[in-house]
Amino acid sequence: MDPIIDQLARGRLSVQSSLEQLRQAYRQDAPRSRSGLTRFGAPERGDSVLPASSPDAGIDPVAAKEILLRPLRDLIGLSEVKKVIDELYAYLAVQTLRRRMELKADGTVLHMIFAGRPGTGKTTVARLLGPIFATLGVLTQGQVVEVERADLVGEYVGHTAQKTRSQLDRAMGGVLFVDEAYALARGGDKDFGREAIDTLVKGMEDRSGNLIVILAGYENEMNYFLSLNPGLSSRFPVQISFPDFTERELLQIASRILEERQYRLSSDALSALRQSLRSERWGSDFGNGRTVRNVIERAIRRQALRVMGCAQPTRQDVMTLFAADFREGNDHAPMSGDWPSQRW
């Protein structure tokens, strides 16, 4: 039993496959045990055990594809991103198989650039990639460490290298996700950001193979950043761009949020929501998925005020958002710190 559970803890087996394998293990142990404690050491490896392909080979990457990529597929929109990752998966899966068959396999460099505006799903996708790579055996742990400039850049000479190295250590065996990476180059040549970049690059080389660094940020700023650091581009061969969501996708995101939070829209609220998103869209600080959350949060707060005015609010009343809840009123402006979730 323990090896199965251990694989789950390491992110190498999905919950379902772990349970499946436990079931198999019990089934093969014909005389049933009440205590179940230590009767089974390693599980017998039957042919139907899922989805390990052979003893000690880890899971079968082809069979596991569906399970592993499902969370990614479930994300709204991002069709280009999904396509790129599908290709990457196929490539890595085949490399994994080749390695197991003792054929030559590339030790590919997988450092990435995620370019896109805020709220387009960069962080979400990064979080999903860690465990996928771990399952494929590219990384040993698959944890995703999210950092930004302040986590890497220090206040005095030597401090930066020390801070950056400690983040690299935390990310060892997994993914280091540097959000708004271009901010590292913000302060010009004398800035400690420079030192952070150098330490990062050195760390990537020293730890090659068991660490993936993802630099994320706005498309234009990332291009500028890369142009300032000519050596960098070639070190980040996987470049994925995250486009803004379409209006339809934004509405899908909205309906998923509403469903999660157990609210519903009155018949006129949908067009008010659409209007509201449209006007936000042209704003300079449009945050895609994040803005959708904002708009909904704001409506929920207005609805609450409105409901407080009802004499005897019904279940219907507390669940329903009206058009009026989405219209700009004399309500306070949303503050960026108001963002309810870091998910997007």
Added chain:
Amino acid sequence: MRQCLVIGRPNVGKTLLCLRLAQACGLKWAFIMHELPDGAVRERVLTIRDAMATLVSAARYTTVGIQTVGVGMSSAIGQRLVLHDSTGLCEDSHDNALIRRGMARTLTLMVQSEQIVHVVDATTLDKGVLSPIDSLIMDVSKARDVPYTLVFNKSDAPGAMRKTELYRKSDRRTRPLVVSALRAQGIDDIQRVLIRTNVVN
């Protein structure tokens, strides 16, 4: 002391149910041992009411790690049962190492505990069918051959009863106990099962 695991997907009401059971057993205070996924252990004694306020939440993964609630089944018999309230099992947290470790602990208890109470949120039954994870939980529990109780929670919520009926029609082998932890309804049924399975021996 008998070890009973309370298992299920996130946010189905495991924690509230454990506390309701403690309450039904006449406890005013809950002795709660919180075992964090990294192995550290923290003990707290809270009134049941405070415990409900702090440990139950609509957010998924409120419980990460194992929370143990000691429950005296009956002061007359003086026999005690320990409920292990566990990290919910669910696929889409695969990217979080902490939750993964919590879930691994849940599975460890699943193969070790002497009794299993499996909680399902009745409103999430799809066409009266258990989710894949839930049917696997049931299968593994049954394969282990320890006392196993299926509980459908949130019977107060809209759609719950209709979905429960659909389930009853499609699966006649395992009868669920239908409860509402929120309204403290049906808790005594679970209590009876726990007492029945625990007075022997």
